[in-house]
Amino acid sequence: MVVGHGMVGARFAEEVRRRDPDGERVSLTVLGAEAHPAYNRVLLSTVLAGGLTAPMVALPAAEGVTVHPGVAATALDRSARVVHDTAGAEHPYDELVLATGCRAWLPPVDGLAGADGAPAPGVSLFRDLDDCARILDVAEPGARIAVVGGGLLGVEAARGLAGRGVAVTLVHPRTHLMERQLDAGAGEVLAGALRGLGVDVRCGVGAKAWAPETGLDCDDGTRIAADAVVVAAGVRAETGLAAGAGLAVDRGILVNDRLATDDGRVHAIGDCAQHPAAAAGLVQSGWEQAAVLADLLTGADPAARYRGTRPVTRLKAAGIDLAALGDVADGDEQLHVSDPRRGRYGLLALRDDRVVGAIMMGLPDAAAAVIGLFDSGAPAPSDRLALLLGRALPGEPAAAGDPGRLPGTAVVCRCNTVTKNALVAAWREGARELDALSRRTRAATGCGSCRDAVCGIRDWLEHADPSRESAA
Ligand SMILES: Cc1cc2nc3c(=O)[nH]c(=O)nc-3n(C[C@H](O)[C@H](O)[C@H](O)COP(=O)(O)OP(=O)(O)OC[C@H]3O[C@@H](n4cnc5c(N)ncnc54)[C@H](O)[C@@H]3O)c2cc1C
Numbered sequence: 001m002v003v004g005h006g007m008v009g010a011r012f013a014e015e016v017r018r019r020d021p022d023g024e025r026v027s028l029t030v031l032g033a034e035a036h037p038a039y040n041r042v043l044l045s046t047v048l049a050g051g052l053t054a055p056m057v058a059l060p061a062a063e064g065v066t067v068h069p070g071v072a073a074t075a076l077d078r079s080a081r082v083v084h085d086t087a088g089a090e091h092p093y094d095e096l097v098l099a100t101g102c103r104a105w106l107p108p109v110d111g112l113a114g115a116d117g118a119p120a121p122g123v124s125l126f127r128d129l130d131d132c133a134r135i136l137d138v139a140e141p142g143a144r145i146a147v148v149g150g151g152l153l154g155v156e157a158a159r160g161l162a163g164r165g166v167a168v169t170l171v172h173p174r175t176h177l178m179e180r181q182l183d184a185g186a187g188e189v190l191a192g193a194l195r196g197l198g199v200d201v202r203c204g205v206g207a208k209a210w211a212p213e214t215g216l217d218c219d220d221g222t223r224i225a226a227d228a229v230v231v232a233a234g235v236r237a238e239t240g241l242a243a244g245a246g247l248a249v250d251r252g253i254l255v256n257d258r259l260a261t262d263d264g265r266v267h268a269i270g271d272c273a274q275h276p277a278a279a280a281g282l283v284q285s286g287w288e289q290a291a292v293l294a295d296l297l298t299g300a301d302p303a304a305r306y307r308g309t310r311p312v313t314r315l316k317a318a319g320i321d322l323a324a325l326g327d328v329a330d331g332d333e334q335l336h337v338s339d340p341r342r343g344r345y346g347l348l349a350l351r352d353d354r355v356v357g358a359i360m361m362g363l364p365d366a367a368a369a370v371i372g373l374f375d376s377g378a379p380a381p382s383d384r385l386a387l388l389l390g391r392a393l394p395g396e397p398a399a400a401g402d403p404g405r406l407p408g409t410a411v412v413c414r415c416n417t418v419t420k421n422a423l424v425a426a427w428r429e430g431a432r433e434l435d436a437l438s439r440r441t442r443a444a445t446g447c448g449s450c451r452d453a454v455c456g457i458r459d460w461l462e463h464a465d466p467s468r469e470s471a472a
Pocket residue numbers: 003004005006007008009010031032033034041042043044045071072073074099100101102126127128153238241269270271272281282283284286314316447
């Protein structure tokens with residue numbers, strides 16, 4: 001029994017069916033509160049920006065799984081091992097998987113919420129397809145929209161709306177944008193890049209009150225004339241069901257390396273789960289957890305354990321190439337380059353010669369090489385500056401522009417942990433186009449930021465692979 005048919009619940013069902021195609025070991029029932037079939041939430045930013053439409057982000061449906069869309073679980077009775085739902089039905093289970101994700105948070109600002117606590121007229125959150133449709137209803141060229149919150153989602157929303165010809169003002173209460181991932185210097189360069197793309201960025205400014213007739217009042221005394229507000233002020237894990245059933249909950253539902261809660265028959269994965277070594281709010285962690293739990297619950301690998309995910313965040317905003325990874329601590333060896341006029345910024349942090357953190361903006365080749373070192377844990381080249389600037393060094397890790405020199409173990413698609421070797425193997429088995437490579441390996445089906453890299457490897461193989469004649 002699975003509660004939640006989002007990115008991780010749907011992936012878990014697919015992982016189970018990969019290991020148990022005929023349902024001989026595991027019979028699956030899934031409740032999904034949203035009325036839509038499962039879709040790729042990560043790509044909503046691209047839908048908002050106009051690069052994709054809603055039907056294009058649907059996720060493949062796993063066969064042999066009973067899904068109840070538009071039905072939410074309302075209560076969990078652990079002693080009877082039964083889940084109750086909004087349709088009045090009861091679902092008995094042997095093992096229960098909670099994949100209830102997060103909900104967007106509406107801050108306590110006057111006028112943002114209606115009497116029922118839901119967003120007031122003119123206000124949209126940015127979490128699901130319905131939010132996206134609501135925003136797109138008002139996102140006509142010339143419309144004025146205020147985006148509240150300058151984290152990853154707020155920045156992506158602001159950039160996407162500006163690209164549609166909307167007059168966007170982005171207000172962020174912190175001193176710089178994306179403060180969870182960026183230092184102040186990178187935040188400044190990002191703000192400059194956004195301004196260059198037409199977004200009015202105001203940092204250190206909080207929203208104070210909203211009224212459709214007058215606009216958004218801010219805590220610095222200014223008023224933003226806006227027709228609508230998009231709120232991207234953070235998320236909260238959806239833990240109500242677990243807490244109501246007496247399970248241990250902190251920021252999320254507490255789980256161990258077997259993805260079990262304090263009740264061994266109840267598991268939690270994805271954004272609703274809190275594992276000590278998982279990066280919160282990123283799909284890669286949830287998908288890795290789904291694979292481990294499928295190994296355990298189908299019996300495919302009883303020794304499988306989830307040990308954590310090292311976060312890499314990529315901004316999906318046309319015209320801005322930005323990746324942030326790992327952490328920087330006092331005492332780390334650090335290098336910085338800053339070139340604000342050209343929208344470039346680099347920070348590299350190393351410990352014992354290994355990359356432990358980086359911020360790379362406008363440096364795509366360097367970003368690929370640095371992420372490769374971060375993933376592999378290999379020692380960084382001695383010429384750190386050349387690495388930071390993306391210059392390939394003789395006998396040292398290659399830049400992204402040269403797929404031939406990329407090590408086979410390099411992870412090309414982070415969301416799905418697909419290596420160059422896996423892509424080469426799929427190619428040799430006959431997957432010749434991006435779609436076929438994606439179907440075979442899942443590369444480029446997550447945030448999509450590796451699409452160009454996958455195409456680069458395909459093009460390189462097209463010219464370089466001597467086995468292509470025999471495999472064609
Ligand atoms: C616009 C946007 C851009 C993003 N970009 C990135 C990115 O670039 N990289 C990245 O790694 N992550 C990104 N994320 C985050 C990513 O989408 C999440 O990490 C991922 O969706 C988590 O999957 P999940 O299944 O845990 O949660 P969700 O996808 O949120 O799914 C949870 C589902 O459970 C349902 N549910 C909740 N309660 C119940 C209940 N009681 N009964 C039944 N169903 C219930 C919900 O309705 C929802 O459909 C982005 C998110 C958004 C909104």
